[in-house]
Amino acid sequence: MKNLVFELLTNKKIAKNTYECVLCGDISDIKCGQFVNIMIDGLYLRRPISVCDAEDGKLTLIYKVVGVGTEKMANMEAGTKLDLLTGLGNGYDTERSGDKPLLIGGGAGVPPMYKLCKELTSQGKKCSVILGFGSMDEVFYEDEFKSLGADVYVTTVDGSYGIKGFVTDAMNMEYTYFYTCGPEPMLKAVYNKSTTSGEFSFEERMGCGFGACMGCTCKTKYGNKRICKDGPVLVKEEIIW
Amino acid sequence: MVNTKVTLCGIEIDNPIIPASGTFGFGQEFAELYDINILGSFSFKGTTKDPRFGNPTPRIAETASGMLNCVGLQNPGVEHVIAHELPEMKKIFHKPVMANVSGFSVEDYAYTCELLDKEEQVGWLEVNISCPNVHGGGMSFGTDPKNAAEVTKAVKAVTKKPVIIKLTPNVTDIAAVAKAVESEGADGVSLINTLSGMRINLKTKKPILSITTGGLSGPCTFPVALRCVWQVYNAVKIPIVGMGGVTTAEDVIEMMLAGATAVEVGAANLVDPFASKKIIESLPEAMAKYGINNLSDIIGGAH
Numbered sequence: 001m002k003n004l005v006f007e008l009l010t011n012k013k014i015a016k017n018t019y020e021c022v023l024c025g026d027i028s029d030i031k032c033g034q035f036v037n038i039m040i041d042g043l044y045l046r047r048p049i050s051v052c053d054a055e056d057g058k059l060t061l062i063y064k065v066v067g068v069g070t071e072k073m074a075n076m077e078a079g080t081k082l083d084l085l086t087g088l089g090n091g092y093d094t095e096r097s098g099d100k101p102l103l104i105g106g107g108a109g110v111p112p113m114y115k116l117c118k119e120l121t122s123q124g125k126k127c128s129v130i131l132g133f134g135s136m137d138e139v140f141y142e143d144e145f146k147s148l149g150a151d152v153y154v155t156t157v158d159g160s161y162g163i164k165g166f167v168t169d170a171m172n173m174e175y176t177y178f179y180t181c182g183p184e185p186m187l188k189a190v191y192n193k194s195t196t197s198g199e200f201s202f203e204e205r206m207g208c209g210f211g212a213c214m215g216c217t218c219k220t221k222y223g224n225k226r227i228c229k230d231g232p233v234l235v236k237e238e239i240i241w
Numbered sequence: 242m243v244n245t246k247v248t249l250c251g252i253e254i255d256n257p258i259i260p261a262s263g264t265f266g267f268g269q270e271f272a273e274l275y276d277i278n279i280l281g282s283f284s285f286k287g288t289t290k291d292p293r294f295g296n297p298t299p300r301i302a303e304t305a306s307g308m309l310n311c312v313g314l315q316n317p318g319v320e321h322v323i324a325h326e327l328p329e330m331k332k333i334f335h336k337p338v339m340a341n342v343s344g345f346s347v348e349d350y351a352y353t354c355e356l357l358d359k360e361e362q363v364g365w366l367e368v369n370i371s372c373p374n375v376h377g378g379g380m381s382f383g384t385d386p387k388n389a390a391e392v393t394k395a396v397k398a399v400t401k402k403p404v405i406i407k408l409t410p411n412v413t414d415i416a417a418v419a420k421a422v423e424s425e426g427a428d429g430v431s432l433i434n435t436l437s438g439m440r441i442n443l444k445t446k447k448p449i450l451s452i453t454t455g456g457l458s459g460p461c462t463f464p465v466a467l468r469c470v471w472q473v474y475n476a477v478k479i480p481i482v483g484m485g486g487v488t489t490a491e492d493v494i495e496m497m498l499a500g501a502t503a504v505e506v507g508a509a510n511l512v513d514p515f516a517s518k519k520i521i522e523s524l525p526e527a528m529a530k531y532g533i534n535n536l537s538d539i540i541g542g543a544h
């Protein structure tokens with residue numbers, strides 16, 4: 001973990017209620033599947049956001065406006081200095097992927113799949129990516145994943161774009177391993193449909209984000225785990241729903 | 242050079258800054274960031290006789306200038322703490338530590354304190370009779386002077402280490418509880434534990450926290466904490482460890498003027514992992530600014 005100041009370079013709307021911001025700062029500590037915890041002016045607790053990309057001294061985050069903190073973030077202007085805790089959480093294990101990994105992101109769970117896809121691809125693996133959204137106006141990053149060379153499938157619940165239905169309705173390809181992040185009902189559906197081992201990224205309300213307060217603990221088959229420190233990524237075999 | 246040393250129940254500490262129980266774990270997460278030996282001491286995570294998972298999540302909610310938690314005393318139990326956590330802690334912290342203990346019966350408290358009494362590095366036993374987040378335990382001892390006195394007596398009987406009883410603000414008369422524990426031989430009192438509170442999620446229209454209510458801490462509680470310290474200082478002669486919303490060196494000075502001998506820092510460590518370090522580093526300057534040479538001279542100075 002590092003406590004660092006980043007400078008906001010850009011902050012733009014990329015889909016309905018969804019923003020992409022690019023920050024400039026020391027990213028040496030950051031791995032894919034990890035998150036950062038952002039201090040926001042006027043709010044007491046930090047806000048945890050997944051690492052979407054980190055390269056060339058730039059950190060990309062994508063967030064959905066759901067409340068007071070993310071609303072404030074959407075109004076931040078270029079040049080704003082932000083106090084971040086970086087390098088939080090365990091991250092994904094890319095070594096377990098096999099040569100045909102499947103990446104499944106739902107809504108605000110799509111962002112961490114991007115850096116993961118980049119890394120797996122650079123290791124010579126062929127990624128399939130399923131991106132799940134509610135409706136067409138919420139879809140983002142389809143082209144970005146395609147540019148990485150992945151096979152991309154988009155699902156929308158209302159059928160306004162791509163495959164109609166849930167991410168599990170697109171899980172028909174062959175894959176060696178999977179990685180997923182999204183709302184808990186989606187994670188559970190993926191768990192039930194999946195035919196291989198895989199990794200799940202969980203969310204929990206956090207006090208600290210770095211393991212000190214026990215605010216985020218869940219039970220697993222491998223013992224109690226703090227989602228912020230021993231997670232957010234859990235392997236399929238250990239999950240207790 | 243100003244002097245930040247104070248003596249808490251017979252043990253001299255370099256400065257009065259003590260990270261509060263439940264916000265500092267066993268020090269590991271913070272030792273990765275800075276040398277925690279700069280602290281006066283720290284109070285480790287609330288420990289009980291048996292292992293406890295605590296409450297389901299969500300355990301955390303936010304509020305203006307503060308937070309609520311209902312962790313519910315998650316800990317691996319005193320035997321595990323002694324066998325695993327304390328030996329690890331010893332490698333990173335070389336000063337007397339404050340052992341925070343909770344329980345569900347008088348016997349529980351005595352059992353846990355008796356085991357921790359044998360641990361050399363434990364300087365003080367901080368007996369939490371004020372946790373608002375567990376049913377049938379914790380706070381039920383702290384809200385009744387008679388029960389509070391009974392726990393104190395039982396713990397005093399099994400240890401020679403100084404016993405500091407941690408009080409709840411969720412009572413009408415905190416001074417009465419302080420007097421009751423003093424009369425049974427408590428060596429000090431610490432206050433305040435968190436204030437009982439709740440939040441409702443407007444989207445689901447249900448309470449945010451899994452057990453509906455939780456303990457409020459952070460800067461929004463500071464004036465309440467200060468008032469409690471003030472009242473207890475008027476009521477007892479034993480030293481007071483003040484806490485509740487302390488975030489800056491100025492807050493430390495204010496707490497001490499109200500009557501605190503030392504000060505615990507809780508939630509501030511969670512939002513800024515360097516908070517305790519920053520307070521310690523800015524203390525000499527703040528003292529100089531207010532014309533204080535010896536920090537121990539100002540204890541209760543506002544009375």
Ligand SMILES: Cc1cc2nc3c(=O)[nH]c(=O)nc-3n(C[C@H](O)[C@H](O)[C@H](O)COP(=O)(O)OP(=O)(O)OC[C@H]3O[C@@H](n4cnc5c(N)ncnc54)[C@H](O)[C@@H]3O)c2cc1C
Pocket residue numbers: 035045046047048049050051062063064065066067068069070071108109111112202203204205206232302303
């Ligand atoms: C490890 C992790 C990674 C995340 N990554 C992303 C991401 O990449 N993009 C994204 O859009 N969102 C992400 N989230 C969810 C994001 O943290 C919440 O949407 C955000 O904290 C909401 O803040 P708010 O002030 O707008 O909402 P409010 O409801 O006003 O927040 C009130 C409090 O509840 C907490 N809270 C509310 N919703 C959540 C939630 N779903 N998870 C955790 N805490 C919550 C807030 O942090 C705050 O303390 C992630 C959450 C976690 C735990």
Ligand SMILES: Cc1cc2nc3c(=O)[nH]c(=O)nc-3n(C[C@H](O)[C@H](O)[C@H](O)COP(=O)(O)O)c2cc1C
Pocket residue numbers: 207213214215261262263264286287288310312314341369372407433434435457458459460462484485486487505506507508509
């Ligand atoms: C997440 C969390 C966990 C806590 N756990 C304990 C505990 O195990 N034992 C205890 O005596 N107090 C516990 N407390 C209370 C604090 O030690 C302290 O009394 C309180 O938070 C007030 O200080 P603050 O406003 O600086 O946080 C906890 C507080 C928080 C925020």
Ligand code: FES
Pocket residue numbers: 205206207208209210211212213214215216217226227228229
């Ligand atoms: S949020 Fe504090 S331990 Fe996970």
